[in-house]
Each structure stands twice: as C-alpha cells, then as structure tokens.
Amino acid sequence: MKLYTYFRSSAAFRVRIALNLKGLAYDSVPVNLLKGEQQDEAYGAVNPQRRIPSLEVGGEVLIQSPAILEYLDETHPEPPLLPVGAANRAKVRAVASIIGCDIHPLNNSGTLSYLKHKLGHDQAAIDEWYAHWVRQGFDAIETLIEPGPFAFGSRVTLADIYLVPQVFNARRFNIPLDAYPKIVAVEAACAAQKAFQDAAPALQPDAA
C-alpha cells in the first residue's frame, strides 16, 4: 500500500493510525500542502480532488479518509474499528462524523486560507473561527462518549481515530480543553498505544 500523506494533515493522521492498528505496512509518499504540491499535475492524476490522503492499494487509488477507514476495516477486520451492534456502530460513527464533517472541514488549511486570503481576515478572527467549531463539536462529543478508557469502551474505535488528530489540532491552536475531561482522558489512553504514537505528525518522514 502507498499512502499519499502530509505529516500535519489530520485526515492522513487518521488513516496512519488505522494502518498501524491493523498492522499493515505501507510506503509514505509525502505531499507538502504548505508548498501547494497537491496542485501539481502529477498529484491531480492520483486524486482529482487534490486532497490528502489517498491510498493506493491493489492497483486502485482510494480517496477520502472516511471511505478509506471503512475500506480498511472491511478488508482487514482485525482488530475491528467498530463495535458489535448496529446502534453501537452508529454511535461511534456519529462521533467520527461530528469531527469529520462539522469540525475539521471548517478548520482545514483550504478553509483557513480562504478566510485569510480571499476574505481578508486577520489571525485573531481566524483563531476565533477555529475555536468556535472545535468547541461546538467537542461540547457535543463530551456528552456522547464514556471513556473506558477509549471513547466507547475497552477497544479502540473510529471515534478514537478521529478524536486524537482533532485534539492534536486543537492543542496546536491553543484551545483550552479544561471543559473536556472525557476527551482529554481518551487522548491520554490513546497516547499510550504504539499505533497512535507511530502515526504522530512529528514522527513522519516529512516532518520538518
């Protein structure tokens, strides 16, 4: 497998965690979003959306981390990333979606760049925007999870895989997390796991 990745991309971070949990070896192909390498013609041929990550597997390229994560869980079921029972799975996927749909897209580099360069906002306005969506999402997630020690019990699920990169981002933007003791506890439990450690941005080959 070949993962087109950027060390700070939290969508790529999710996929790295899942690959590590499943024990799947992969080659990293760094795409530097800061330098705009996703706009290169070569990358456009890989991923027409020009976003990160893309996963090349079996001669095909899969895009969009939510789709890639479900693919990995379907093709490599152990350890499972979703619990038993459709309602339980829906609860895990709901937390994943709050992050994947309602926090992260508002705060990713393309969105912040639009706010800064096209709409002319200063860093203070951007920081407030960033914090607003994190807080709105985390407020809900804090009521939905029940650390045990992971977000939904004793096994890692997609909820943890989405939470850890989002908490990492929140810390980068200096967002206070005191109101979220459950989320912080989940982060701590995950931080003790090698699959999460090895996926961390600072340990990636393209980290500055």
Add this chain to the structure above:
Amino acid sequence: MKLYTYFRSSAAFRVRIALNLKGLAYDSVPVNLLKGEQQDEAYGAVNPQRRIPSLEVGGEVLIQSPAILEYLDETHPEPPLLPVGAANRAKVRAVASIIGCDIHPLNNSGTLSYLKHKLGHDQAAIDEWYAHWVRQGFDAIETLIEPGPFAFGSRVTLADIYLVPQVFNARRFNIPLDAYPKIVAVEAACAAQKAFQDAAPALQPDAA
C-alpha cells in the same frame, strides 16, 4: 421510527431518501432551523449537538446522517445502499464524503450565519463562498462518477443519496451546472424515482 427533520436540511433529505428506499415508515417531527427551534431545551435533550437530523429508533436516538445512513443499511439491507466489493464501496463512500465533509459543512446554515453575522459579510461574498465549495467538490465528483444511470451503475447508492440534496441546494443558490453533465444526469435519473420524489423538501409536512 421518528425522524427529527427540517424540510430544507439536506442532511435530513438524505435520510428521508434512504428511509423511502428501504420502505420504512416513520413519523416526522419538524424542527424549524430558521426559527432556531434546534436551540430549544427539548431538542437539546434529544440531540446534544442540536443539529438535524436525529432518528429515534428502538428507544435510542441516532444522530449524524452519515451514521444514520450506515445504520439503516446494516439493519435493513434491502435494497443495499452500497455495492458489492470493498473497493467499490470505498468509491461510493468517497463521493458521499466529498459532499458530506467538503461541500455541505462549509455551506450549511450555521456556517453561513457565522459569515454573515459574526464576520459581517454581505450576500455577494457569501454567494461566492458557497459557489466555491460546490464547484471544488463537483469538479472532483464529475470525474469520479459514471452514470449508469445512477452515480455508480444501475442501482441507487449512497452517492446518489448525497448528490441529490446537494444539487438541490446548488440550484437554490443559482449555481450554474453546465460543467457537470454527469451530475445533472444522475439527478435526472433519481428524480424519476418515487423514493427521491417523496423525500423532496417541498413535499414535507413542514414546507411553508
């Protein structure tokens, strides 16, 4: 089943289509987002994120349309909303995610309200923002689908369920769709299906 819905919410529109496709009867509980009814204490007790839709089923409340759609497909497998084969499913889910993560969250009512009321942008700037994210996502989707007549062949999938409400929204905002003949063809194929017709905003009990 009880669906907390708003006629114009495209996330609720997705779930209505899926319920209709599966032949599942449900009661509609309208939550008027324009009047801010999602902020009522009663609705906060149903859905701590205070977003639409929520689906009450078997004594539990499920939230987040991506999670609800997967739940409905797991618990009521016929007709399936995903194709056979993990890579095929990943391609369908990727189109769903482009809409669910990269277009819709940038353009939903909460985000547009922030741009208008907190950041002080006028309607022209908001229209440009709206169109930007639709075009960016649709440009990618147009290269990823192959109408036959639905987005991925002869059966409706999650990709169609996400596309139709997003195209409906794009039309509401007068976004030209000439560059997207495949997307428009998929929309036309879906428009001939009763499950899509019955889910349309104008036919909902809370439509003005």
